[in-house]
Amino acid sequence: MDSERGRHSRVWDWDSRQCRAQLDEIFFRQHDYIQAGSPEHREFWAFFDRFQRFKIKREMSGPAEERREDKKGKKKSVTKTVDLGLPEEYDARYRINVSVCTRDIEERLGKSDHRSRQRSSGPGPHEISEFRLTLLHFLDFSQRQSFGKLAKLRQEQKNLPIFQYRDRIVELVKQHPVIVVAGDTGCGKSTQVPQYLLSAGFKHIACTQPRRIACISLAKRVSFESLNQYGSKVGYQIRFETTRTTATKLLFLTEGLLLRQIQQDGSLSQYQVMIVDEVHERHLHCDFLLGVLRSLLADRSDLRLILMSATINIKLFSSYFNDAPVLQVPGRLFPIQVIYQPIPPEEQPSRSEKLDPRPYLRILQAIDQRYPPEERGDLLLFLSGVAEISTIQEACQIYATHTRRWIVLPLHSTLSLAQQDKVFDIAPPGVRKCIISTNIAETSVTIDGVRFVVDSGKVKEMSFDPKAKMQRLQEFWISRASSEQRKGRAGRTGPGLCYRLYAESDYDAFAPYPVPEIHRVALDSLILQMKSMGLGDPLTFAFIDPPPTASIQTAVTYLKQQGALDSCGELTSIGSLLAQLPVDVVIGKMLVLGSVFNLVEPVLTVAAALSVQSPFLRSSQHNPDCSTARQPLQSNQGDPFTLLNTFNAWVEVKGERGGGSRKWCRRRGLEEQRLYEMVNLRRQFKELLKSHSLLESQESAPSGGDREQRRKRFTEKKKLHQMKREHELQEGSKRKVLKMNEGQEGEFSSGSDMEEKGKRKKEKDGAGHDLDIQEVKFKLRHNVSELQEAVNASQDLSSRQQALLKLLLCRGLYPQLAVADEHNTTRKDSDQVFHTRNKQGVVIHPTSVFASDPEVLHVPEEDIRETGADGKESSKHQLLAFVTLLETNKPYLSNCVRAPALQALLLVANSVDTNADCTRMVVDGWLELELREPEEALRVLSTALKLRAEWERLLQVQLGQSSSGGEAVQGVSRKDVGKLSDSLVRFLLYTEIRYTLRRLTALKTQNLYVGPQPETDLSDTKALVLNPLFPGAETKPDPIKGGLRLTSSFTYNCLADSKNLYSECLRTFWTCPNCSLYMPLSPLERMHHEASCRPAGEQQQDDGESGEVKPGPASASRLSRVYHCDVCDEDLTLTSTEILKHKRQHMHSAK
């Protein structure tokens, strides 16, 4: 036998590629269980090599074993009771319960001898048999491996505290429409409850989460646990991404997204079971969702609702749902020792000072003294905000460098994602991580391995000041619930320790729960959504914890100002559209406005950019290299323009260099993730506009047409999908070990640091395969060349387009406007002050272009003609429109854009009031503009009114078109739009009128209006029942301000210093440039005439429509109305000017 083996081995080499290929052809053919080229095939050969080595080792110790077996064999026969019929000789192959047999293999095993001899070079029967045995061992090995994994999984599930309630939960769900499952961290409710329902046979289950990231990770985990890792039974759906298919039975989605779905389908018929997770967090959307579901349950008796919560305030939820049964599950936390260590008075920071790091350092020291470094366990330190974090980080870093026992890592949401990700990496032996975090680590981010928690007891929370219409980020004491949550972070993986930097009596005085979001934030979007869902009066809606009435009222007022609600509080056409856009009202307005004009592409980009976190990393702000690299992207027109430039440049880099964009971003201190979010959001906006017929859905011919190109795109996509899958398989497999200097330097401190980062990334992705998964996803989702085309349309905007875009931004952002303080020119750059209507003395956020370049906001010296008590007279006043007003240590304006003041105000403001000759205008009751020349004032006002009317008309046509479904109505004509944009641009750029601009003083505000006038005084105005500017609308005395309301936004002659309406002294002789009219007219009469009198060119067109025209001055137009003159007792078709003239005739003749 030995000689035979020797002979064969001379021609047969197990390691030869050729020999292996021959075996592949026999065992791993296309229709075999394992196919050549598959991953299992690779695994098999790796196993094969290991097995060969193992056999050689065993053969060397083989003989000894055999001898021992002989001895045992004798002993065996003595005690035998039942004969199991086991073979005499041990062989490991008997332990395998699998066999492989094909005719092919049987033949080669020597049954027909001559055939095997023919293949003298191929494997002989011995090789075949040996190989088959190895294959069986491999199959057995992989069976054991998979079973082991499955058994471990089942064991872990069983060990979860919630497991013993499994049947009870299913039973309760079957019996009750609503149940509450309350359990603390680690009880397993989020992953297990959906699975229990799945395996109980429920389909169409939705589970909401407050955070997108949780949707993804839960879907991943639950699909793995429910053994559907490679199927789509379990999926998720978030803003831009979904894995949902028709086979999906369990869907994780965000609260906001579910609300949108309810908006579309009021009965939510697509779901049978709703799980609302983390209800105790009391997010705005969640509170609202509960209210909506509560009323929905009345119509859907088959719907099952499960609320899942921490063991906080359970009764509130239960009683809100008619005393729904509560199932309380104990958590699984290790014991945690609490140490109260209040900060001594001398170390308490005063309001303006930085935090004193000493109390924090003492704890690090104490840990080092008490616990040997071999005992692992990291530290998590909770502070209120970013500034506090960097103060303490700095101090701890010095200590860490000195002791070499700590790696200090910050954690907050404005860090780059790569930087945030570091907290999950592992510290080298003998070293602990010291993670200094905001409350982000309280719920959103879960870090394993934390043994020590330090709780400052403070949190910075957003609150909303309805009076100043301003968000405020303030520091508060946390609640007892948050305090417990923070403590719990120390006991997830073992017993822990929690240092509280406050006294136990402080703890007792804390509020029991955090203030629900609905009590803290602006409710604009919420109210708009409620209106669009037809939920009636928001004041009477049965919220679980109703928000303050004032908040609701502020929101309603704001929405009215924005034009989303009419004066009765009903949704306007633009409002109902805005309600469907998943963005702030102001951003939504921009999108709609942009769709009317030919500025869709840049507006889409700006709207997307303003809806995500800024891509400019704060940490890179002080890096001179980054600033230099960013310079070309900056625009002194305003921050939205800088964002637009940045996005455009990025897309260009994407097109040219693909994955190279990552480096490009790093060099400029940009978080590329934000740009990816922007590009996704931008596309979503585009689709929304298309689906509302606000945008033509033209097929982009160049990319879609070519068959060859399509084929190429198809293969590319296939490859990308493959890459994405592979990435997902290896994702999260390994955590990197941190270096000692990690977190010491800023992200952009030096070139070598950047190289370091590049290397680090490579190591992580494994095998030097530097895959940028974001780039892959980006390419899968977007057609780069299409995107480039779109971007080209918004690159290098002409000054005309720029002006128009600014106007759109202003109108979108209105009433979020600010003006510069009159003394800014004499102040330092850093001391520039601005004012909004509701808040005086705000400053520009340091990240804004206007913080570094405030001069562009100043009125140029050479333009100022006179500086008197009334302020500077100039034609170059500007105002700022801003996206956010947020008070932290100061009230800051962010994302600002500048615009010419007079023009922008007249075009966008809700209320413009004038005196009799229109030389004095008050806008929105807070800004006063004074013009010298009545002539000019009248002209500019009249132009603005006309432009507004036309703009409004086109907007309504566009919106009307969208609501009626589109195609049939040939709405806004390109010609009209072109004409209007030309006129708007001309108005914006070439209105050269000197005026003063100032805020009204308190005194002036008090006596601003003449107030309602006795009927007799206004007898003349009765003639003005017609309003030629807005046919159909009546011109009537304003009941509060006095004067005359000409349009909803313009009231004439209501300012207190006004002279009487139509007083003869105000009539001046005037010649109409369009018709031959020459007569003395009051400003109002003149405006009327101007509005109705069209230039000769336009008249013909009008004539055709209006039909019969009464002879008169050549101003005849469709604005003529039937007027019944009491004196003549006759119906006359006249324009308003003609009516006035007619009336005056009678007056004169009467005298």
Place this chain on the structure above:
Amino acid sequence: MEESTTENPPKTFTCRLCGFSTAFTYYGQKPPNTRAIVLLEECFVTRDPFSPDKEKFLVLGSTCSLCKTCVCVGSDCSLFYTKRFCMQCVGKHLDQFPHQIQAELAKKSPKAAAL
């Protein structure tokens, strides 16, 4: 809606010794789509959930050839040596097994005893 609540519940395999429980899709010696592969005992089989390949199978357990108890393939519950034996039966007839197996079991017996 009513019938969808109680969709045909999947057939479940449960090990009598350790309680391991999961759905199975096939019982027998020739799982579907496994080509040349034959099992040497009647097994409870499911699709391997950890493989992206839909046709990979996973044996969960079978019945003890002596006492007919349903057991999983986990090494704490059963042993295959030409036939399936539950650990209780193995214990009873330990002497008939080759010494390699005896030695192996002895090595982990403290753990087994603890269970």
